[in-house]
Amino acid sequence: MVRARGLIVLTTATLVAFACGGTTGGGGGASKGTIKIGSDLPVCTIGGQAVSNGVQFAVNQKNAAGGVEGYTIQYQSFDDCRQGAYSADAGVDNVRKMLDDNKFLGMVGPYNSAVAKAEIPIAAPKHFVMISPANTNPCLTKDIAGCAYHPQDLRAGNANNYWRVVTTDDYQGPAMATYAYKTLGIKNIGILDDSTVFGVGIAGSFEQQFKSLGGTVAKHSEYKKEQTSDFKSILLGFKNAGALGVYVGGTDDQNICIPRKQMKDIGWDAPFMGGDGIETSDCVDQASGNEPNIYATSAGADATKVDGAKQAIADFRKAFSGPNDFGGYTMQAYDAANALMAAIGRAVKNANGTPSREQVRAEMAKTTGFKGVIGTYDFDKNGDTSLKIVSIYVVTGGLSDAAVKDSTGVCGSKTKNACFVWKTQFDFANQGLHRRVRVKDQERVLRVEDAIRLRQARLVLCSPKSSEEAAFGLLAL
Amino acid sequence: MSLPDFGFYVLCATAIVLLAAQAVIHPGEFVQVFIFGLTQGSIYALVALGYTMVYGIIELINFAHGDVFTLGAYVGSAILGFFAISEGGFTTVNLIALLLVFPAVMLVMGGINVAIERVAYRPLRNAPRLAPLITAIGMSFFLEGVMFLWHGPATVHFPDILPKAATTVAGVFFGFKDVFVVVVAAILVALLAIFINRTKLGKAMRATAQDRDAAQLMGIDINRTIAATFFIGALLAGAGGMIWGLYYNTVYYQLGFRSGLIAFTAAVFGGIGNIPGAALGGLIIGLIAAFSDSYIGSKWTQVVVFGILIGVLVFRPTGLLGMRVPEK
Numbered sequence: 058m059v060r061a062r063g064l065i066v067l068t069t070a071t072l073v074a075f076a077c078g079g080t081t082g083g084g085g086g087a088s089k090g091t092i093k094i095g096s097d098l099p100v101c102t103i104g105g106q107a108v109s110n111g112v113q114f115a116v117n118q119k120n121a122a123g124g125v126e127g128y129t130i131q132y133q134s135f136d137d138c139r140q141g142a143y144s145a146d147a148g149v150d151n152v153r154k155m156l157d158d159n160k161f162l163g164m165v166g167p168y169n170s171a172v173a174k175a176e177i178p179i180a181a182p183k184h185f186v187m188i189s190p191a192n193t194n195p196c197l198t199k200d201i202a203g204c205a206y207h208p209q210d211l212r213a214g215n216a217n218n219y220w221r222v223v224t225t226d227d228y229q230g231p232a233m234a235t236y237a238y239k240t241l242g243i244k245n246i247g248i249l250d251d252s253t254v255f256g257v258g259i260a261g262s263f264e265q266q267f268k269s270l271g272g273t274v275a276k277h278s279e280y281k282k283e284q285t286s287d288f289k290s291i292l293l294g295f296k297n298a299g300a301l302g303v304y305v306g307g308t309d310d311q312n313i314c315i316p317r318k319q320m321k322d323i324g325w326d327a328p329f330m331g332g333d334g335i336e337t338s339d340c341v342d343q344a345s346g347n348e349p350n351i352y353a354t355s356a357g358a359d360a361t362k363v364d365g366a367k368q369a370i371a372d373f374r375k376a377f378s379g380p381n382d383f384g385g386y387t388m389q390a391y392d393a394a395n396a397l398m399a400a401i402g403r404a405v406k407n408a409n410g411t412p413s414r415e416q417v418r419a420e421m422a423k424t425t426g427f428k429g430v431i432g433t434y435d436f437d438k439n440g441d442t443s444l445k446i447v448s449i450y451v452v453t454g455g456l457s458d459a460a461v462k463d464s465t466g467v468c469g470s471k472t473k474n475a476c477f478v479w480k481t482q483f484d485f486a487n488q489g490l491h492r493r494v495r496v497k498d499q500e501r502v503l504r505v506e507d508a509i510r511l512r513q514a515r516l517v518l519c520s521p522k523s524s525e526e527a528a529f530g531l532l533a534l
Numbered sequence: 535m536s537l538p539d540f541g542f543y544v545l546c547a548t549a550i551v552l553l554a555a556q557a558v559i560h561p562g563e564f565v566q567v568f569i570f571g572l573t574q575g576s577i578y579a580l581v582a583l584g585y586t587m588v589y590g591i592i593e594l595i596n597f598a599h600g601d602v603f604t605l606g607a608y609v610g611s612a613i614l615g616f617f618a619i620s621e622g623g624f625t626t627v628n629l630i631a632l633l634l635v636f637p638a639v640m641l642v643m644g645g646i647n648v649a650i651e652r653v654a655y656r657p658l659r660n661a662p663r664l665a666p667l668i669t670a671i672g673m674s675f676f677l678e679g680v681m682f683l684w685h686g687p688a689t690v691h692f693p694d695i696l697p698k699a700a701t702t703v704a705g706v707f708f709g710f711k712d713v714f715v716v717v718v719a720a721i722l723v724a725l726l727a728i729f730i731n732r733t734k735l736g737k738a739m740r741a742t743a744q745d746r747d748a749a750q751l752m753g754i755d756i757n758r759t760i761a762a763t764f765f766i767g768a769l770l771a772g773a774g775g776m777i778w779g780l781y782y783n784t785v786y787y788q789l790g791f792r793s794g795l796i797a798f799t800a801a802v803f804g805g806i807g808n809i810p811g812a813a814l815g816g817l818i819i820g821l822i823a824a825f826s827d828s829y830i831g832s833k834w835t836q837v838v839v840f841g842i843l844i845g846v847l848v849f850r851p852t853g854l855l856g857m858r859v860p861e862k
C-alpha cells in the first residue's frame with residue numbers, strides 16, 4: 058500500500074515536473090533548462106512557512122536576474138508535518154521524492170535537528186546537498202561527548218553533504234557564562250539541570266566556561282520533572298552556598314522555569330539564566346510573578362540586528378507582506394538558498410551543462426567567503442558555519458505597549474507586558490571555545506519595524522525549537 | 535524489644551541526631567527548610583488521609599486517589615477562570631472567588647470519587663482483593679487521560695490569587711502562602727477528627743472498618759457508609775489539590791502519580807488505616823523530603839522516601855502509630 062502510494066506520488070511528481078519543465082522551457086526562451094531545488098520544512102507551522110518564504114524569495118530574485126548560468130531555478134517546498142507537527146518519517150519520504158527526481162540538485166532544510174538526523178543517511182550516499190537554516194544540535198556535525206551517535210556514521214562513509222548557516226548549541230552555555238561573569242559581574246553561581254541530554258550538556262558547557270573564566274560554582278544540582286515540584290530547598294542551598302545567580306540547563310517542558318517563580322518564595326532576588334529552552338512564553342508563564350531578569354541565549358544571530366540584512370529584509374517585506382511571512386530564520390533560509398544556488402552555478406560552469414549532484418556537492422564543499430546577508434562566512438569540513446554568533450535575550454517586565462512591539466514578542470500571558478528583549482550577541486568566530494570571547498555590546502535601541510517582524514517570528518519559532526531539542530534529547534536517550 | 539523494633543528505633547535516632555546537628559550548626563537554614571517541609575507535608579497529609587480512610591474501611595489501596603487530588607487542581611483552575619481575579623495582588627474578588635471555589639472544588643471532587651467508587655469498586659466488593667486494586671490503577675490512568683486530553687501534556691498555570699505578603703523573621707523567610715497552607719490543612723484535619731469521633735456517620739465508619747458484617751447486622755448501611763468514606767477522602771484530596779495549585783501555581787497531569795505514591799508512603803509510615811497516623815506521616819514525609827533535598831540532594835529524595843517505605847514495612851509493618859485494621 059505504501060509502495061503503491063509512493064508510486065502514485067512519484068508518477069504525479071514526474072508529470073508535474075514534465076508539465077512545469079515544458080512551460081518554463083517554452084516561455085523562457087533563453088533558458089538552458091530547469092534545475093530544481095527543494096526544501097523540507099514543517100510548513101504547517103508559521104515558523105516553517107516563514108523559512109520556506111525565505112527560499113522562495115531568494116529563488117525569485119535569482120530568476121528575475123536571469124537565473125543561474127542560464128538555468129531557471131524551480132523551487133518546490135515539501136512539508137514534513139504529520140498531524141500538525143514535524144515528523145522525521147515525513148522528512149525522509151520527502152527526501153526520497155527529491156532523490157527520485159534527477160532535476161533536484163539540492164535542498165534547503167530541514168528545520169528540526171531530529172529530522173536532519175533521519176535524512177542525512179538517505180541523502181549522503183546520493184551526494185544530495187542539504188543546507189539547514191535552523192538546525193542547532195551539535196551532534197549532527199561534531200563528534201563530541203554526550204552525543205548518542207557519530208556524525209560520520211550518519212554519512213556512512215560518504216563525503217559530507219550537510220551544511221548549516223546557524224551555529225550550534227554548544228556555544229550557548231559558554232556565551233551565557235561569559236555574559237554572566239563579565240557583563241553581569243556574577244562570580245558565584247548555582248547550576249541546575251533537568252537531567253535530559255540537552256539540559257546536562259548545556260549546563261556542563263556553561264560550567265566549564267564559567268570556571269575557566271575564574272568563576273565559582275556554588276553547587277550543581279539536578280532534578281527530574283516527575284520527581285521534583287518544590288525547588289525551594291535546592292535554591293536555598295545555592296543561596297546559602299554564596300551563589301549570586303542561577304543557571305539552568307533544560308527546557309520549559311521539564312518545568313525548568315518553575316524554580317524562577319520559587320526564588321521569589323524564598324525571597325531571593327538574583328538573575329536566572331538558561332539556553333534557548335527557556336526562551337519561550339511557557340517559561341515566562343511558569344515564572345509568573347517573578348518574570349523579569351530571566352536571561353536566555355539562542356544559537357545564531359538575530360537577522361534584524363545585522364546591518365547587512367536590513368536591505369534584504371526590506372525587499373522581502375515588499376514581496377511578502379503578510380504579518381507572519383517573516384520569521385526568525387527567514388534570512389538564514391535566504392542565505393542557505395543563495396549558497397546552494399551559487400554552488401550550482403559553479404558546478405554548471407565546470408560541467409559546461411547540467412551538473413551532477415556529486416559536482417554540486419563538491420562545489421558546495423569548496424564554498425569560502427560566502428557573502429550572505431547575515432554575514433560573510435565559510436563552512437568547515439563538517440558543514441558548520443564560521444559565523445558563530447549567539448544572541449542573548451532578557452525578560453523585561455512592565456514594558457510600554459510600544460516597547461512590547463520592540464521586543465521579541467515572546468511574552469508571558471499571566472503578567473502584562475513582560476517579554477524577552479534582545480540584549481546583545483556574542484561572536485565566537487576565530488576563537489577557541491574556552492578562550493576569552495569578544496563581547497559585542499550592541500545594546501542599540503531597536504527600530505520599531507524590525508521588532509514587529511521579529512515578534513511574529515519568535516512567537517512561533519521558539520517553542521517548536523525548544524521542544525524539538527527536548528524530543529531529540531529523549532530520542533538520544 | 536524485638537529486633538525489628540530495635541532497628542527501627544536505631545534508624546530514627548540516627549536521623550534525629552544528624553538533623554539536630556544541622557539545627558545547631560546552621561539554625562537559620564534548618565528552620566527555613568523545616569518550613570518548606572511543613573508546607574509540603576501538610577499537602578501530603580491531606581492526600582494521605584484519603585488513602586488511609588479507604589484502606590481502613592475496605593482494605594483497598596486506592597491508586598486513583600493521587601489523580602483525584604490532581605484533578606482537584608485542574609477543576610479549581612477551571613472554575614477560578616470564571617472570576618475576574620487579579621494575579622497582581624489580593625483583591626476582594628480574589629477573596630470571594632477563593633471562598634466560593636475552595637468548597638466547590640471539594641464538593642465536586644467528592645462527587646467524582648463517589649462515582650468512581652460506584653463504578654469501579656462497588657461491583658467488585660466481594661471479588662478477590664486484587665480485582666479492585668487493578669480497577670484502581672485503571673481509574674488512575676483514566677483520570678490522567680482525562681486531564682491529558684483537557685489541557686495536554688504541558689504544565690498548566692494555576693491562578694496566583696493569594697496575598698503576596700512575605701516577611702523575614704530572624705533570617706527565616708516565609709510568606710502568607712506558607713501560613714495559609716499549614717493553617718488550612720490543620721483546620722481540615724481537625725474537622726475530620728471531630729467528624730470521625732463525634733458524629734453518627736463517623737461512628738458508622740469506625741464500626742464498618744472494624745467489622746463490616748457485624749456493622750451490617752447492627753443496621754448500618756454499608757454501601758452508604760463506604761460511599762461517605764470515599765466522599766470525605768475526596769473532599770480532602772480536592773482541598774489538597776486547591777492548596778497545591780494556590781501554593782505552587784503550576785500543575786501537570788501526571789502530578790498525582792508521584793504525589794499519590796508519596797502520600798501512600800506517608801499513610802503506611804503513620805500506620806495504614808490510622809487517621810492521626812496519616813496526618814502525622816504526611817507531615818514527617820514532607821519534612822524528610824525537604825531535608826533530603828537540602829542536605830542530601832534532590833536526586834536522592836525519591837530514594838530516601840521510598841527507602842523509608844521499605845524500612846517501615848520491614849522493621850515496623852504497623853507504622854508509627856499502629857495499624858487499625860479489622861481483626862480477623
